[in-house]
Amino acid sequence: MTTTGTGAAAVHAPGRSFRPLAGVLAATVVSVTGTRVSAIALPWFVLATTGSATMTGLVAFAEMAPYVAVKALTGPLVDRLGPRVVSWTTDAVSAVTAGLVPLLHARGLLPFWALLVMVAVIGAMRGPGDLAKSVMVPEAADHARVPMERATGLSGVTERLASTIGPAVGGGLVALIGPLAGLAVNAVTFALGSLIIAVALPRGMGRPAVPAVAAVAAEPSAEEQPAGYWRMFREGFTFLRSEPLLLTVIVMIGITNLIDAGFTTVLVPVWARESGNGPAAIGLAAAVMGATAVVGSLIAAAVASRLPRRTVFFAGFLLCGAPRFLVLALDAPMWLVLTVFAIGGFGAGFLNPILGAVLFERVPRHLLGRVHALGDSLSWAGIPLGGLVAGAAVATVGLIPGLIAGGALYFATTTLAGLRPEWREMDRFRGHAGSAVQAGGAADAADDSEPAHCA
Template sequence: MTTRRPLVGGLVAEGISFVGTRISMIAIPWFVLSTTGSATQTGLVAAAEITPLVVFKALGGPLLDRLGPRRVTLACDLTSSIVVAAIPLLHGLGLLSFPLLLVLVAVAGALRGPGDAGKAAMSPELARVAGWSLERVSGLAAAVERTSSMGGAALAGLLVASLGAANALYVDAASFLVSFAVFAVATAGLGRPVPPEPDAAPTSYGQELRQGWDFLRTEPVLIAICVMVAVTNLVDQAYSAVLAPVWAKESGAGVAVLGTLFAAMSGASVLGALAAARWGETLPRFRTYVVAFLVAGAPRYVVMALESPVWAVFAVTVLAGVASGFLNPILGAVIMERIPAHLLGRVTSLNTAICWSLMPLGGVLAGVAVAGLGLSPALLVAGAVYLVTTMAPTRVPSFRQMERAPVVDARTPSGA
């Protein structure tokens, strides 16, 4: 019997969470810029969040497989609401020093790592229960992410402009609580740990981590995706945490325009994600990947570097958004269809951790580049890195294996 209730509830919960995350993504960098005027310190805050996020994503995989992704996700969401709320509370009391802000942001990142990984690990089960393909579910998830990001970015601009960056974080804290409640109700009975085989020998936590890595390194397509996405995530982090906020400040556009710009890209990417959900099963994955990244990557950096008018920046950003909507559904389906069920938690966690591994450097490098080179040269360098990185896999034969693969037995790693 199929039912779409868990899938719908899971998507709603993710959408609420993304709204809050988008608010903090704009509010925290703007708060640091406004109070310190330092692009370098802004980059340090971004690194303080991303570093533990990546570490705990990598180390939390066996925990997902042992306890089940649902339990881990709910525990992380509930605790995150408390940690995020502490930032504006302490600021209001005059107790929030910069080192303490770094600590709180780091704890929030550490919780977000396994929490996000738990949601991702449940995607195949939600797709199975709903009776839908991974492409369709990944496309809908991407559409929800982009829609909520669009709303969250626009809301963030309004909240930061009217209430202040610190107070806007209360909304982020509330979003974790609401997401917790919706996810708990919608996914009841799902997300349980996969029982070990009857004759399987007991394994340690470290052995389970090694099993995930042993499987991942034998999959050339997954490794190629990991390396490529790791570099593009670094550049994207530099863009969202430092380059775009500094552009908004130096150009005089302001935080409201910055929020609207992020919202415009998210809204446009919804169209691409919905198109991918509808027709993604029929599209050639490799060709779609190449075209989408050519449009979604370097152009938006170049248009800012050339000090183009705001309308031109928005136009290029909208086109990039539409193209980017096709990427997550394709890459998500490629990843999930290659991982056996009993390794899902640890492999997806490692995969995501590698993809995010360079992100802590994004804000720091962007801050240093802006301080040393100036904004326009820093943007041009970022655009060039993006272009080279996304097109490099076209020269790697193994990457063309991203086209649809045969279904892998639930307990047999590919190549066995």
């Protein structure tokens, strides 16, 4: 069922089916699992072959910079080509590229510049691939006839589950066999994710978005023709600019993502090496955090629709943010590290279901790909710099001061941001997907007028 524009759901209401939602979630879990395996294997591979935290950060930059840039520009393409086609094709390209890394290294044909190029290709493909899977969640929720918060909660559970399995598998593989095995697993999971989307989803799922303006005459006028790429891009940007809450979320998440990127790609691997705990400790800590995040996401999927979003959201950030940095900086015993990561994971499990529900409620379906792509890209804009900043910090001031500074900045960002008045809007359109525009402003957005404001 395509639910774009006003009244789309009333035109065709199929029977309840969980197959689309199960297919999207399955593709997400295998793709994210491979990415999490690679998130341990790739930094350890670079550290083992170069011994440089700066070069490790450079590899992280090479992957995430194309991810952010391409994702920002592919929103209109996802809406026009359809998320299904974009998802399976980009995953297929990623599978081939990821498979070449261990193959070429084994033959001595992988200089550092070639590794950067391949990592950049994978990042460029992952951006639209992740976007396409996310865009299909509301349509799958319609098929399953489940509330949006429950669907986004289940999506969060699958991501958290993958974030538990992936690091555990990655840490074990790297410790027992070596980082190249983890990179090979990443290629296999990309291929499996592509196959699920291409074959397992029902026909008609993930089609191109239908223009919001319905045809009212036998021969459509110029305004009723599908918009061009840059016009579609501009519509998404115009709508996002009119949403103070979404812009506030983007700024705050952008800062925390930058810090988290440096923490994951540089600070944690360097801590594991300097403390003597090794790559298995990275996988264990991430797996523990992922396991408790699954519990948090399950609870969020079940009861988040009845909880005050703002309070839960910032409480989750308080648990999952600064404490992780500080426990590593204090050189605490491993049991305490795991305890802090477990508590942080539980808090983190509530975040994405809330963010996803707010996005899907406030953005009309025919703009979802564009607005989602722009929002994600802006909030991820700092991620490519996270590894570079963390690598430079370790090289300049050392690991412990870098961890303390990162934790302090994380706490300040997530605490001060909550004082802004825009956060009161989090519950305004609760339970109404794309309600503000679909209720009467869809035509305005389609003809380049200022879109209807939700505030």
